[in-house]
Amino acid sequence: MKLSETGFLESGGRPAGAVHAGTPAAQLSLEGRLLRRLLSSLGDAPVQMTLWNGESVFTGSTDCVAGIRFADRATLLKVFANPDLNLGEAYVDGSIEIEGDLVKLIETVYLSRSKARAPWFGGRSRIARWLNRTRRNTPSASRQHIHQHYDIGNDFYRLWLDRQMVYTCAYFPDPALTLEDAQVAKMDYVCRKLRLKRGESVVEAGCGWGSLALHMAVHHGARVKAFNISREQIAYARGRARELGVGDRVEFIEDDYRNIRGQFDAFVSIGMLEHVGRDHHRELGRVIDRCLGRDGRGLLHSIGQIPGLPLNPWIQKRIFPGAYPPTLSEMAAILEPHAFSVLDVENLRLHYALTLEHWLRRFEDARERVRGMFDERFVRIWRLYLSGSLAAFNTGELHLFQVLFARDRSNEVPWTRAYLYEKTAG
């Protein structure tokens, strides 16, 4: 996806007039020195930075994979002051242009920049944590956060998601699978991990557009209560349940996971934990505990990270307010106080990268229609979010953990995992 063709790539990534990052400071303008500091804060990534007047800085160690062009001095100062937030903001309002491939650009920054010494306020100090603190997800704040992202219109999501509108990591037993098939394979894989049996009851926390709940009812004969606080998603899911004739077996409830009541055979949550927030992990643990009896089991599927740092502030502002991808130790700590034993953890990071490749390609194919529905700013926000997420999963900046658990006393657990890989699926 080449966003701007300025002859950058054709010239081998080294346009005439560019200044090596190692050029003595005396030979650089004040702005050039800011650029160099900025590049250094990005781990001296092989990225060429160019000013409005053509002055340019790049690292000397390797060919540049992409470039960033600043429209004016105000943009440079804004980005310099807080690159984690304002590189994204400047891209959205068009005051920087990307030369080359946006995904590769973000990947190279992730790979160059050490997580340990993230620039400015991205560090691990108490001040950094305070500045980047995740917003508290009270029930009303959660409703607002979820509304902001998931209620922007089913028509928009339909343009680039699969037919069943699954907005979480797919599972590709074979990388050549279509996105549609990989989402079905994921739902089936989750049901098999849970050893879901006909007539069993399931509670789902955060059900998106309802695809998994419907899959469980239609293909596994389960009775499902599915919770979600997104109004548009719940309305859509109810419509599909009626179409599929499983309205008696699947109940879609527009409510917060904290209000789940009753006992179930299985608990499942796919891609909601990221929205729960670290401050509310214990609450979620208590909800799971009261949902499940002595042979209850569950599956938590969540974006994760290593180590636990605040989410990028631009993503928090524009995409996922209140979100926090947990570490695996934090996921395990949700379950441990309640005598749940983890049976199986699988890291599906590269499957999420492939899922995002599909989404990004479909999104770009539909970008004119998206622009028509919204505007160019919206297109750029979503392009940056999808590209940045793809880069993050490709480079190990983000992970995807599927955690299967049961009561620690229960011996109703599979003997090995071979049944997950038998050709004759059940």
Next chain:
Amino acid sequence: MKLSETGFLESGGRPAGAVHAGTPAAQLSLEGRLLRRLLSSLGDAPVQMTLWNGESVFTGSTDCVAGIRFADRATLLKVFANPDLNLGEAYVDGSIEIEGDLVKLIETVYLSRSKARAPWFGGRSRIARWLNRTRRNTPSASRQHIHQHYDIGNDFYRLWLDRQMVYTCAYFPDPALTLEDAQVAKMDYVCRKLRLKRGESVVEAGCGWGSLALHMAVHHGARVKAFNISREQIAYARGRARELGVGDRVEFIEDDYRNIRGQFDAFVSIGMLEHVGRDHHRELGRVIDRCLGRDGRGLLHSIGQIPGLPLNPWIQKRIFPGAYPPTLSEMAAILEPHAFSVLDVENLRLHYALTLEHWLRRFEDARERVRGMFDERFVRIWRLYLSGSLAAFNTGELHLFQVLFARDRSNEVPWTRAYLYEKTAG
């Protein structure tokens, strides 16, 4: 395994003259009241407790699965003061006798007793933690702790371990497998999880009698450096390397894991982490970090628990001084500061229970020879340890986590786990 046949089971677990645990205190002797308090501290487990004078207490809710007979008042007082330690001590010196099946007795106590409110000093308060604190495993203390358990004579272990002397959880793809085959299957499974290739280098922390290191060299063409501080185990392992003609590819080093130097393709540690102790987890993380390059990967296999409580004090005193079985969140936290991503976690708890069934059966078959080598006290210590461990894995008091990891940036990771379950093993 019936340790004492006193007609207990034949009478349906309710001998005449026994007093119901709910009998009013006024009708009980002082000793009877102590017995009742003791039974209550064991979660009112269905166990009949009998004094030297025949006075007996049991819980009324269900038939007793086993009984404990106290030889004298001193024993009762000792056990009452600290049952976690002194039930074991009294069993070893013969001042209590078990009526019925020892494994079932311990299982029923585990199942009756809530982990959260363990009696006396088994709780989670700061005082409880201090009283039950794990001894610090300095290098010299570790050497002493390991010597105490592993250097009591290879001839003894040969009586009841498999031919290759593997003293960790086996893997039974089919529960009907022999112990010998299941230990080979475990070693092969570990090599497959690590995707070990011919010519690759491996470092093993805590190698026991060397079986895995030798397996890796003989069957996978790996070059292995294997560390252990048990003198007898290292001597035995070196002898086997010579016999197998792989002395050039496997080096057995009598040294502490903290002294591992050099870089390797893979790190593996099977059943050593339990001996590292919580205070030294960070040190182990730093060792793994400096061992592995950017495509390095590793596997930690350890007994674990949920939640993290101090090890039973009798086991600490008689079997594993300094040991602490970690929680999964603690295992993940060893890896997270060093940019390792967990790829796969498998809980093999029931495989350890089955392994222990084999060991206990073989041990009992060889008990006369063991008594001849040592004495009756030794037989009772080992019977209680093996029985208690079997009960602990059977009831979910203990778990077994295999944690596979790689550098979080590395994309040299398997696409799915299907390759682990293909019939044509590699």
